[in-house]
Amino acid sequence: MNILVFTKRVAATQEEELRIRDEGASVDLSKVPFKINDWDNYSIEEAVRIVEKTGGTVTAISIGDAESDEVLRRAIAMGAKDGFLVNSESVFHDPGVRSRLIQNFIQKENIPFDVIFTGVQSEDDQFGCVGGILGAVLGLPYSSMVIGIDAVEKDHMIIRRELEGGLQERIKITVPCVLSIQSGINEPRYVSIMGIRKASKVERKVFKAADYAAEAGPGIEVVQWAYPEKKGVATMLTGELDVVCGQLLGILKEKGVFQ
Amino acid sequence: MSYALIIAEVRRGVFEERNLDSAGIAALLGKEAVMLLPDGAYQTGNIADTIVKVKVGEEVFLNPLNLKNILEKVFTARGNPDVIIFTHSSFGMESAAYTAGAFGFPVVTDVSGYDKERGVFLKSYYSDKIFGEFKANGGPVVLSVRSGSFKEFAAEKTATRVEEIEGVAPVEGRTFVEYVEEEKADVDITKADFLLSVGRGIGNKDEIPAYEDLAGKLKAVLSGSRPVIDKMWLPKPRQVGTSGKTVKPKVYLAMGISGAFQHIAGMKDSECIIAVNKDTEAPIFQYAHFGIVADIHKVRDKLKEIMG
């Protein structure tokens, strides 16, 4: 089975206090470190595990700036055979633009595949759309939130989708197809720096994104960036025990975890 | 014809409460609300102007490939809507994207706000640290809306029309097999929405059953900090912290946990942290959204008393 896995290099913002610049026109990421998108890490691991069993190859593809080569090296260190960089210095906020770029790239370059993996979403924009749009424009069956792959056959796969509240649904999907992989599907292996250094010796092909740009412009645009409404410091609940405990239960109800 | 098409989520015969958020944003947009539903006997409430029931089972309806074919029929019959609204759930995330791709419509997901004056949708970036204000170029625009963001705007309609349309033949590319309950061999605290976490402050092992009881009443999962696990008052898989598990529940209720750094690192990204501790100076209060300075056993007993 030949699997294409899309992998993205994202800003590791979890610990950062982000600042908006230029009167809302951009977000300052200049001092933020970058890393592989968490969901893509699970996707690569899953793909590698499948080809280890069924044969075939994993090809990692990244759309991004030159620095994105880092996530390709990492994917190769994990077991991908090839790494393709579709180089673009601009950020695509519209997942539609991204998906159509991928569609054009795969079709123009005639890249063979049985299955395409994307992460359910990327940590930065959290759109969760590239896989779905790609499935639709390629006219292929699609599933997101894939939390388990139970069987891999020549013409179909049996997979599990994560639903809400500990429920899953098992579905049958024909191959070729597009799957968006949910975090937690596996435990991704550790990729050592030595491993990445060795992987650097595998040549990564670079393509120019401009060659595959879609005719239609973006369907959505960011007008400006904004901060969320301020969460204050801890609100202390004070007073009689009855009152305080009543308030506590009220908060639990409001948060939807207690009826 | 100007209308908002709500793709309602019905799962295992239950009309999901988060559909209220879809109705809410439709109302906020000032559109006539047409709600699309699968066949079945369930209560929806009068939150749409028109309910369109499709004669297919929910497992057919909840499949984005079938939904595309259903939507084609709807668009042919009623014209394109101005906006197509999904819940931002496992179903909505999948189907919003697929629908947008299939019809070439613009899409914004995880919408948690709408600025009526400027006509922009608010969408989370970087785990809610920043929000993008999005505008669609043309339409219809496909949205998936965040649960809890718009339900207050969902208005009770005086007259809801109910229509029925014929179903579609299910596609073969993707078919439903069965529902699976996640294995519950051992509780996975990283998956819980609500954690009741106890620390050294509980005093001794004999207090554990009383907290298990409280967790049961609250429908919370019981977890603990390192000292509690060390003493084997709770099993290792229940440990929160750098040497245990990193958790991000909706609510993290910490009782008798002072907030050692290694513990904080494992829970600080929880959506809502509530700390109960007798020590005003406990570091956990620096990370909590709500704090109670009190004897945790008294709080425990009082909570149980109130809940009955």
Next chain:
Amino acid sequence: MPEQTATRVLTCIQCGKCTGGCPESGKTPFNVRMLMRKTQFKSNIEESLPWYCTSCGACTIRCPRDVKPSEVVIELRSKLVEDGEIPVTIQKALENTFVQKNPWGRSRNKRADWLRKLDFEVPHVSETESKRLLFVCCIQAYDPRCMVIPVNVARLLKTGGIEFGVLGEEEACCGNEIRRIGESGLFEELQEENLGTFTEYGVQEIIALSPHCMNALKKEYGDTGIEVVHYTEVLAKMVEGGALKFPGSFEKKVVYHDPCFLGKQSGIFDEPRSILKAVPGLELLEFSRARETSLCCEGGGGRMFFEVESVYQRNAEVRVIDAGKRGAQVIAAACPFCVMTLEDPATEKGLIVKELSEILMEVI
């Protein structure tokens, strides 16, 4: 395994001196002598075993054949790291260090936050005349409990009239634990980055706050030409020369715990003691196992990120019980790892753990 290590292991005579000094052998499934035996025969070693080692170095010091068992353990871990088969908490610590240059994964941009707790400015090392750098350490830069240590030491150095500077956000993890976890590639990257920074700013001397950082910077960064000392060495000289005086008094019985990387691995036993002895009112006690035979707290060598099955009694608890028996009220340590591991059981038994600088702040 590198040939050099393999050859060394072959000279092992299975005398068992390593096991005799090991803080893990005997109470856990870990047995250093057995590991050396299995390595000699290239037999299969159960994957969880190498992670028990705390890198205290006792085995290497005691070994009559210079097998360096603690280094062999690093090699065994190295193989697991290369295969990607490591405990998930260790994996997280390594990935965090790769991205944020500290194992907690806290923002690198917040590494200098502790400076805000000072009532005076500390210059960047490049702006100092001495080019003397205070190297802070990941624990003390971020952990709210230990953040007070650099604050205290900065004040003490200033009081004693010693000029120093910091690197702030430019400081990266020293890599001491990273190397011991077996991730040599990441260690090299950290070493390269820190050395680059030292060279860029012309650093001449480093005062390390943590014995672990001191170890890496002094012994494992190669020939840097930079003098590396632990802060207690500097303070001891200041006390001796009269630059640092203690007008107050600390009327308590204090037992001093020798951190492995400061004591048995670096031979710094007397400096912390001489400082404590100079504190008026303080009665200095000794553990039954002190100096070279000091019992490891089990915080090092990656153990901060990996919990073994907790059916074994923690050494920290053994330590606290011994301190109690000796009549101590306070356990003093000069290492953030020791402070963190000892504090839990001490609090439980009504004893106080103080980092050495915390005692000094009460008497200046």
